Amino acid sequence: MPTTLNIALIQSNLYWEDPVKNRKMFEEKIDTIPGHVDLIVLPEMFTTGFTMKPQNIAQSEADATVEWMRRMAQQYNVAMVGSIIFQENGKFFNRLYFVSPEGAPEIYNKKHTFTLAGEDKVYEAGKEKLIFEYKGFRICPMICYDLRFPVWSRNTEDYDVLIYVANWPKKRVNAWDTLLKARAIENMAYCIGVNRIGTDGVDFEYTGHSAVYDVLGEPLAYSEAEEILYATLDNENIEKTRKKLRFLEDRDSFNLIG
Structure with a gap:
C-alpha cells in the first residue's frame, strides 16, 4: 500500500461566471503538472468564482464540468477535488466533487x-461530511466557511488529510492562515487549503495564501502568487507522530445532532 501522496494545489485567478474559459485555463495548467x-x-467554485447568482450558470455547464473532471482524471491518471455550482431538485448547492481515474464521483x-x-439565502446547506479513501489515505474535504467551525471538522473518523477549497478574501486572510x-x-492531520487570487466580479480581492500543513502544523507549502504548489504527504509520518504523542486518544467524545 502506498505510504505517500503527491499533491498539486492550483492557485489561480478565475474568469467571473465563465465555466468554459475556466475549464480551458485549468486544463492548460493541469497539462504542466508532473x-x-x-x-x-x-x-471553491473554480468554474465561476464565488457568485451569488447561480441562475446565471446553466445546469448544462455543471454537467460539463463533472464530465471534464472525469476526462482530466482519466487522461492524466490523477484524482481531482474542487467545488462548483450544482442544481438539483430545484435547489442550488455549492458542491464539491472528488473524481478519481476509476469509480464514480463522490x-x-x-x-x-x-x-x-x-x-x-441562495444555496442549500449540506448535512453530511464526506470521508473518501484514495491511495491509502483517508481524506475529509470541506469548503471555505467550514474552516471557521472546528466541531464540524473534528477528527472523530481518524482521517489523515483535511482539505479546504476556498474563495477567501484578502481582508480576512489572517483568519485563513491561522485556522488552517x-x-x-x-486534528493531527495534514491540512490543505487552496484559495484563489485576483479580483472577482463584485470587486473582492484575493491574495491566495494556499498552504499545506503537516500533522504538527508545520508548513510544507505556501504561496501568494498565481502558481501550482506541490507537497508530499506521508502516512508513516502520521502514524509515527500519533503513536508518539497520542493527543487524539484524549479527544472529547460527542455526537452531532441536526
Whole structure:
C-alpha cells in the first residue's frame, strides 16, 4: 500500500461566471503538472468564482464540468477535488466533487453557507461530511466557511488529510492562515487549503495564501502568487507522530445532532 501522496494545489485567478474559459485555463495548467502527482486540488467554485447568482450558470455547464473532471482524471491518471455550482431538485448547492481515474464521483455539499454574503439565502446547506479513501489515505474535504467551525471538522473518523477549497478574501486572510494551521494541529492531520487570487466580479480581492500543513502544523507549502504548489504527504509520518504523542486518544467524545 502506498505510504505517500503527491499533491498539486492550483492557485489561480478565475474568469467571473465563465465555466468554459475556466475549464480551458485549468486544463492548460493541469497539462504542466508532473506525472507523479496523485491528487490535484482546485479552488471553491473554480468554474465561476464565488457568485451569488447561480441562475446565471446553466445546469448544462455543471454537467460539463463533472464530465471534464472525469476526462482530466482519466487522461492524466490523477484524482481531482474542487467545488462548483450544482442544481438539483430545484435547489442550488455549492458542491464539491472528488473524481478519481476509476469509480464514480463522490460529493460533499458545503455545510456552512456564508451568511455575510447571503449564501444561505441562495444555496442549500449540506448535512453530511464526506470521508473518501484514495491511495491509502483517508481524506475529509470541506469548503471555505467550514474552516471557521472546528466541531464540524473534528477528527472523530481518524482521517489523515483535511482539505479546504476556498474563495477567501484578502481582508480576512489572517483568519485563513491561522485556522488552517489550527485545524492541522488539533486534528493531527495534514491540512490543505487552496484559495484563489485576483479580483472577482463584485470587486473582492484575493491574495491566495494556499498552504499545506503537516500533522504538527508545520508548513510544507505556501504561496501568494498565481502558481501550482506541490507537497508530499506521508502516512508513516502520521502514524509515527500519533503513536508518539497520542493527543487524539484524549479527544472529547460527542455526537452531532441536526
